[in-house]
Amino acid sequence: MTAKVIPISRRREPLNPASTPPKAPAGPDVEKVVAELRHWIHQGVFVPGQRLVEGDLVASLGVSRGRVREAFRRLESEGLIEIEKNRGASVRRISRKEVENTIEVMEAVSLLMADKTIDRRDDPAVRAVLLDSLEKVRAFHNHLTELEQSRQFMDENARFWDVLAVVNDNPVLAEVRMRLETTLFRLALEGARITSQKDKWITRHEEILEAVLAGDRALTRTLVSESVRDVRDAMLALPDGAFR
Amino acid sequence: MTAKVIPISRRREPLNPASTPPKAPAGPDVEKVVAELRHWIHQGVFVPGQRLVEGDLVASLGVSRGRVREAFRRLESEGLIEIEKNRGASVRRISRKEVENTIEVMEAVSLLMADKTIDRRDDPAVRAVLLDSLEKVRAFHNHLTELEQSRQFMDENARFWDVLAVVNDNPVLAEVRMRLETTLFRLALEGARITSQKDKWITRHEEILEAVLAGDRALTRTLVSESVRDVRDAMLALPDGAFR
């Protein structure tokens, strides 16, 4: 790998930020493949440890190998799959230890998000969003039945953190959290399925929002930590088969 | 993107036993390209906003477009470049706001690392590593001259955090921090170049290690926060031209 000549592009830098008329059809994009694979992995179509064979995906997705390979690179740095030289890609398996490590960081990030939200709770717009979210959480809570799918809890959870992400006005913070969550999603989903205390999670979200709106930092921190750790415990309670 | 269920594919014949033309050594790996580009960006060979033209890189690196494209995907999710559809890749430019956002998360992560280190300071192995690091930092400090390159400060800084990363035994934590640092590297380097208080940074590292070894959580937190914020201030002090 020798650097020869510094490449020089004849193409200029962006000049006029032209308007962006909503262009309808955009040909298949690598992102589509990434999204599809991510979806499949989250849904369990591909289980941890399973190999993702280029050729098969090329056939089932109807795209070229190049697209699949680019998608692989992306998913790899997202932590969803791992690529071994000459052995290809496989859905990443994580160990209990990794779950703990990840959750630990997630807790710190979540605490920061909650704390920052308290800083902004006097902003009318922020307050409105929080109150609206609280409303929704309560409604969701009241409609709970024994038959609810764990999937819905994950959705509620995602919405909850999305709200905090938006309110926080720090895309980096939100992105880091999402990144961590992505790698845990599958296990979290499984965890939610087996735990019998799903409604406690929702209650926790209500309490957190209330504490935030009340500006009670100590209580908020406690609740957020408990919330994150509940998820951890649910995941760690899964049978050994779920881990590496 | 519809999934047809059509696995498996068949292809080509065996190989040709005849002699093979003088073949260059084992072709480089995609990672090599990624590393090279990352290096160039960090070194300023490619400056923020500059476009990375596939064709040019193919020529100067002597690899195929496919390799370059895969490398792009990786660098994109690393946050070093951005890819706009039909316009290609360019070195990501970040705004002052993004610096603040990133540093904010970095501070939280750094605090967690330091705090966890204190938890483990009684482990003889950990203690040894910390003391060794303290030794090195002091030695480095004493050899400082006015002519030192800002580059060396970055190296020292990297070493410092690497030690905490190792001691912490949480790869996720370390990786998140590294990720954030990667996107700021360029600016941090520039910032270190213009600040006149470089030695204060080193002093801070000494103090942090001492506080950690002494188990003083409060002091450690204060010092770590100050340390991170010093870097932030150095970056924000850069002229507008350095930002988006």
Added chain:
DNA sequence: CACGCAATATTGTCGGACGATCCGGCCGCG
């Protein structure tokens, strides 16, 4: 049944091709 070798499957990488898109510049018109 263990072992090693050969057939087969897959990956890593290359090079070419083709249409789509973007952009700068030229051209004709008012």
Added chain:
DNA sequence: CGCGGCCGGATCGTCCGACAATATTGCGTG
């Protein structure tokens, strides 16, 4: 002379086919 529209080159997105390198598998043999 200013300006909008069209042309052509530069680049990107994607597909295809090829081939060596490596991994995996199956089988024949001792």
